[in-house]
Every structure is written in structure tokens, then in C-alpha cells.
Amino acid sequence: MSPAPVIATVGLSKSFGRHRALDNVTLQVSPGAIGLLGPNGAGKSTFMKCLLQLQPITSGSARLLGREVGREGREIRKRVGYAPEQDCHIPGMAGCEYVAYCAQLSGLPFQAARQRAHEMLDFVGMGQERYRKIDTYSTGIKQRLKLAQAIVHDPEVVFLDEPTNGLDPKGQGQILQLIRDLWRIYGMTVVLSSHLLNDVERVCEQIIIIARGRVLVHDTLVNLKARKRGAAEVVLAYGQPVLQAACARRQWPCQLLPNGHLRIEHHEDSLNALLNVLHNLKLPPLEIIPSPNALEETFVQALEISHADT
């Protein structure tokens, strides 16, 4: 039996004036590490904010953790954590004060909030800087602090909006490792929004790709990686017309790209058939580039949609 969905939306739409930020989003998302992938302005943050009731829904309906968004906001947010993309600290507070305050706002008693704030700051790898005012923190420390405040009340689901923005590669790696552990070791559902394919691939098991407010794909990472279109780019030093003719005989669509490569759709899971053709024609390839998997392809498609829009 599949677990109950943490997120369920039906025809969810959100408009800002004439601009449609979310367009008829229908999803059933089960617990896990979920990657919300898409270019900037695709609607990822709006989707999160609609679920958290930070933005009112224009039409459609949504349920989070089995409760209806819009009716049971307070109860939902008690079980949910959120780390927004932008800085949103309270000036004048030290890091540990801030996280303890957030814990109390989520309902933890004073003593427990203080203790748990320190535990979470340890978890995200913050040292003595927790006693300094937040205004003095670097971007990296602020990102850790945002993660700490989002999980301090032990939520069932945590929404992280671009948590690696502004981090150096080492910091990115550490934060992504923490996020990965949240689901894999501690069982907390993570919804990670990012415009970086690499980040999402490293952490998430389920991927939702969004572009122009529409969901292009929602599947597991394993399925998306396994899904290939049976195409390849062949780089030849000579004999391109001969190969094109051979492909035509086999009814394989073949296209000469501007860079001189031949893009051939061979409809096979492996490259063996294409290699046989090349062998028979005695055409030694300089390079064969297999087609990207569905994840990369859909992400590129999302980027193209986004660029076409701008």
C-alpha cells in the first residue's frame, strides 16, 4: 500500500494580475525527498507559498499532510517547516536567540526551545557564532540558520527554497548532505526547491519539474534517469551523407546539426544497432554522445520554455 500523499493538489492556480504564476497544477506527492526543479520564475516558490498559505490560492484546491490548505493553516504550519529564499531574520537577535524564538513561535516551551535551538545549531554545523548578532553573519551561516529555524520544532515536512544560494561548493555540499540526511536517516519529508539540477539530483528521490507555472514532469529520479529516448549524436570526420542515407533506409530520423554532428533517433535502448550500422559502413566515429536522460531533457525543455517566455 502506498503511503498517504503529503501534498495533493487539484487544478491549483495562482495569478498575479494577468500573470499566471501557477497554472492548473494537479499533483499527488508521497513522502520522501522531493525536488522542485525549474528555472528562476518558474513558479516553484509560489507553489510552496500557496501550500503554506503565504499566498492565497486563486483557484483549485490543495491538501498538505491530509489537511485542506486555506482552512486549517495554523494546524498545517504546526507540522511544517519553511526556510524562505530571502533573508528574514529579526535584527538585533543572536543566532541562538532567533532559533529559540522560532521554536517558541511553533509552540515549544521556553526551556525546551532553548535546548533544541542549540541542538539544531549543532546539527547544521554552527559553532560559537551562534552567540553573535545575526546582522553580522555571512551568507553561508545565514543559510544554516534558516535551515535550523525550519526544523527546530521537528516538523513532518520541511520546505527549503533555494537553500544553497550564495554558498561556496564546500558549503553547498555540507548543506545538501544535511538535507539528504533529514529524509534518509530521520524520516522528515523534504521539499527542496532549486534551479540547479545537480543539487536536486544529489538529494532528491522524487522530481517535479516546473516551467511557467505548469508541471512538466513528476516522477522518481530512478525512473527519469532510466527513461531515454533512444537517440545519439554521432561525430564523424567524413561520410555524413552515407550515414544519413543508411538511416533513411532504416527509417531513423537523422538531422545534421549546425556543429556538424549527426543527431540520430535509433529507437533502441542501447547503442549496439547504431554501432553495427557504422561498422558495416566502415565509418569510424570520432565520438558518440548518447542522448540525455529524461530528467536532463525535461529540465532543458523547462529552461527553453522559460527563455522563450522572456
Place this chain on the structure above:
Amino acid sequence: MPIHDAHYQHWEGVYCGIWTRRWVIARTGLTFALRNKTMRNLVALSWMLGLVMAGVLFLLGQLLVTDSIVIKWVATLNPGLQAFAKLLTAWLAQHPEISVRTTQNLLFYLFCVYSTPVSIFALGIAMPFLITQDLVSNAIIIYSSKALTRGDYLLGKFSLAFGILVMTWLVPVCWAWVIGNLLAPDWSFFWHSRAALGHALFFGLTTMIILSGLALGVSALSRREKSTPAVWFMWWVLGIVLQPIAQNTEPWLRYLSFSYNLKQIGLAIFRLGDDLKVAQDNIPILGEMLRSIRPVTREALNNPMLNGALLGLGLMLIAAGLIISKRVTPE
């Protein structure tokens, strides 16, 4: 070096209720406001004023004791004052209930109205801690993402403003009443002054609610931490400046001043005109003094502009509500 076990641990405790979470907002805001030295000084000043008021109540009580130090000291000042003190003593002895109520009512009115600027100043200092800072730093998103509604957030911030007024206003009033009457020659002073205390509390609570609401509205007006206190102080000063101008031009202009409107409510609650009449009837010498009061002042004491003041404050509160509803949103 981690202080605790660096692994994530699930929390097994019981979550607090919504009223505790609202109180957390108010308490944390108060703590931050009190880190400001000027704010601490203002609270200390209010409490000192309360002590002064308690001293005045003590002196008033001493007038009942014929051989008290106060009577002897007054006798050394001048014969007129001595005569007045004797009449007052006689009146206090004859009608303790009326005299204590009347005099304390007058004193509490003066204390309440003339200590209001301290509270207004304290609110100005605390203005950034109300809503402004949360707008500046986007912290409003954090509040909205927690188990709180916008109403909970606003109630917490309202309680913060209210809490400041409790410290600068309610505590000194209660403190003055308790100490002043504890030092009185008779326990019955507590009972006789109940109406004066009731008026003070009613006026105080009304003022605190109105000022807290207005302060919230002003604090949501701008995203600049220095702008909102400036607007608050300018509005207050402008109201004071407008009062003499309004007398000679457009009388309605005076209702733009929240301090004027609050004063009118104070006059309506304390009903000083009635008290002065009672005092005038019982102490002839006081009657002579009171007859010299200007007719305009007498009219103001007897017939405060309550309707205009309530309308003015009502419109101000509606405007504050509109500003808050427009500005205090997660995005």
C-alpha cells in the same frame, strides 16, 4: 565543537497553546524594547511619578490628622493656606467619603492626563519593535510560516504595545493608589477612593487600547526604522500645535490630535465638573477660588467634546486598521 549531540533528534514533548505563542511575541518584544536605555529611563520616570502621586496622596491623608506634621508645616507658610487646610481638614472629617473621592478623583485625573506624554514617548521609542522591524527584515514571512495567523501576530504585537503602557502607566497608577492609601490615616481611604481608582483604570484601559492600536498602525506605515517613530512624534506634536490654531479657525482641527481626544475622554470619565461643584459647595474658600476659573475652562470641564473625540479616535483606528491590513502581509 558541538555543545550537544550533533545528530538530529525528534522532539517528543507537548506543544504550547496559541495564547502562549502570542505571549511569546509580546514578551520577546518587551525584552528587546527594554534593552533600550531611553526606554528603561522612561519606565523609571513613570514609576517615580507614581511615587510622587503616592506622596501627594499621603499628604492629603495627613490633613485628616489635626496635629500632623503637614498641618504644622502648612501653618508656617501663610495664614491663607492655613485657613484653607483647616477647612479641608474639617470637610475631610465631616464627609470623608465625598472628600476623599473628590480629591483623589482630581488628583488621579491630573496624574493620568499629565503622565500620558511619557507613555506616548515610550511608544515612540518602541515603535520599531512593533511591526516596522519585521517589515524591514522580512521577518513577517517567518511569523507567517509558523503556527500563527495574522491575527495571532497582530495580537502579540498589540500586547507588546499594551505591555509598554502597562509599565509606564498602569503600574504607576496602581502603585500610587496602593502606597498612597496604605499611608493614609484610615483604612477606609481604600474604600472611599474606589471610584477615583475605577475612573483611572477605565480611562487608562481605554487610552492603552486606543494608543496601542494607533501605534501599531503607525509602525506598519513604513519600512524604515527611523521613519515610524518620527511620524509618531510629529503627529503628537502637530496635534498639540493645532489646538490653539483650531480655537481661532476650524474647531474640528483639534480632533486630529489623539492626545486632545484622549483628554476629552478623560474629562468625560472623571467628570471633574461634578467634583469641583461638590468641593465648591463644601469649602467656601475653595468656591471663591473656583469662581475665578475662566468660563471656557469651566465649560470644558462640564461638557467635554466626547462625541467629536470618539469620532476622531474611531476614524484614526479605522485608518490604522487599513494600514495594517495592507502592509502586514507575508509578501
